[in-house]
Amino acid sequence: MSGRNLSKQEKYEAKRARRELEAGRRRQGRLVKRISLWAFVGVLVVGAVFGLANLGEVGSGGGAILMDAVAPSDWVKGNAVASVTLIEYSDFQCPACGTYYSLVQQLNEEFGDRIQFVYRHFPLRQIHANAELAARAAEAAGRQGKFWEMHDLIFENQRSWSDQSSAEDVFVSYAETLELNIKQFRSDIDDGEIKGKVSDDYSSGIRSGVDSTPTFFLNGVKIQNPRAYEEFRNVIEQALASNS
Amino acid sequence: MKNLEMSSSKLSPAIPKWLVWSFALLSFGGFLDAAYLTFKHYTGGTILCSIFSGCDIVTTSEYATILGVSVALLGAIYYLAVFILTIVHIDTGNEQVFYFAASITLLGFLASLWFVFLQIFIIKALCLYCILSAITSTTLFILGIYALRRKIRVMTE
Numbered sequence A: 001m002s003g004r005n006l007s008k009q010e011k012y013e014a015k016r017a018r019r020e021l022e023a024g025r026r027r028q029g030r031l032v033k034r035i036s037l038w039a040f041v042g043v044l045v046v047g048a049v050f051g052l053a054n055l056g057e058v059g060s061g062g063g064a065i066l067m068d069a070v071a072p073s074d075w076v077k078g079n080a081v082a083s084v085t086l087i088e089y090s091d092f093q094c095p096a097c098g099t100y101y102s103l104v105q106q107l108n109e110e111f112g113d114r115i116q117f118v119y120r121h122f123p124l125r126q127i128h129a130n131a132e133l134a135a136r137a138a139e140a141a142g143r144q145g146k147f148w149e150m151h152d153l154i155f156e157n158q159r160s161w162s163d164q165s166s167a168e169d170v171f172v173s174y175a176e177t178l179e180l181n182i183k184q185f186r187s188d189i190d191d192g193e194i195k196g197k198v199s200d201d202y203s204s205g206i207r208s209g210v211d212s213t214p215t216f217f218l219n220g221v222k223i224q225n226p227r228a229y230e231e232f233r234n235v236i237e238q239a240l241a242s243n244s
Numbered sequence B: 001m002k003n004l005e006m007s008s009s010k011l012s013p014a015i016p017k018w019l020v021w022s023f024a025l026l027s028f029g030g031f032l033d034a035a036y037l038t039f040k041h042y043t044g045g046t047i048l049c050s051i052f053s054g055c056d057i058v059t060t061s062e063y064a065t066i067l068g069v070s071v072a073l074l075g076a077i078y079y080l081a082v083f084i085l086t087i088v089h090i091d092t093g094n095e096q097v098f099y100f101a102a103s104i105t106l107l108g109f110l111a112s113l114w115f116v117f118l119q120i121f122i123i124k125a126l127c128l129y130c131i132l133s134a135i136t137s138t139t140l141f142i143l144g145i146y147a148l149r150r151k152i153r154v155m156t157e
Helices: A008-059 A095-111 A131-143 A147-156 A167-177 A182-189 A192-207 A229-242 B002-011 B017-043 B055-059 B071-092 B095-123 B128-156
Strands: A075-078 A084-090 A115-121 A215-218 A221-223
Touching: A008 B017, A008 B071, A075 A095, A075 A147, A084 A095, A084 A229, A095 A115, A095 A147, A095 A229, A115 A131, A115 A192, A131 A147, A131 A167, A131 A182, A131 A192, A147 A167, A167 A182, A215 A229, B017 B071, B017 B095, B017 B128, B071 B095, B071 B128, B095 B128
Parallel strands: A084 A115
Antiparallel strands: A075 A115, A084 A215, A215 A221
16 A cells, blocks of 8 residues: 555566656657647648748739729720720830730730720839830820820830830830821920829729739729630630620 | 866757747748749749839849749748758757758858849849848858857867
């Protein structure tokens, strides 16, 4: 019953058993610690990877609603009474916009008689020094009836003026190519009304939740940017089918 | 002599905790940053021009890949390696593993120097996430030197 009755041998063994038990517990504790450490690290890394993957999708995701409907001041191409309207918020100096320019050209060739395409300015002034100027140059050409011609030239030659400190001279040379009145063009580029038009477009983009370029609204709803022409075509065809 | 040796091995203190944890934190942060750029690179197709950065210019440039592999992916692997090595040290207490992690920060630092040079002088555009990564890897390198100097001091004492 009591320790006094135990022999020396028994006492020794009991002590050893207790010590082993403790050591075992300590070993187990250490193992649990190690396993939890690595489990934590694993969850952290895997969670971060999945989180980032989703973040990328949400960031470029669609769904936002366009706040400003097509107005007379907008530059419209295609069929003005079409049931499907595609509005693009774009920055002439943004490389991605340059890539999408050729997709939109293709769309216009294929669907030009069935959709209406609208171009709105969204110059990212902080990162693209010449974007605003390019937008004003297109507007100035628009005053002489050649907005789309200038729009095309500006996008097609994006690389040749993007980093120029004298981009205005480049745009003037395009105006010459389009046989515009150069004096008029030069003064229109700095015209207050044209500056106002560009910043109005920009503010309307902000109102509709535009935070990157290009951003497309299909019948008033922001769409995720298609990654290839085929994808873009399918989106348009679906809209056409559901609106016919 | 014998006494000295004994006392030095006794005195050899463990690598300070703050150093180890800074390594773990910084390398994990760098991993997040580089992994984000990697996703952007492989899923973005054409990366959007966002209000917050000029990443589209830098990450779509010809310097964004080495032999077809995105440098962001290489960065992510590098940071993950430093992170895992640091965790192995925390787990096992093996100092050599930590010193190895400290020495490979030189690689990250040299790569960052090169990328910052490219961005400023060749591409002439800065990418926010890339600059963030440069700051992370430079800090890791400075901490790495500190750790290795400690090792040398402990060994020669």
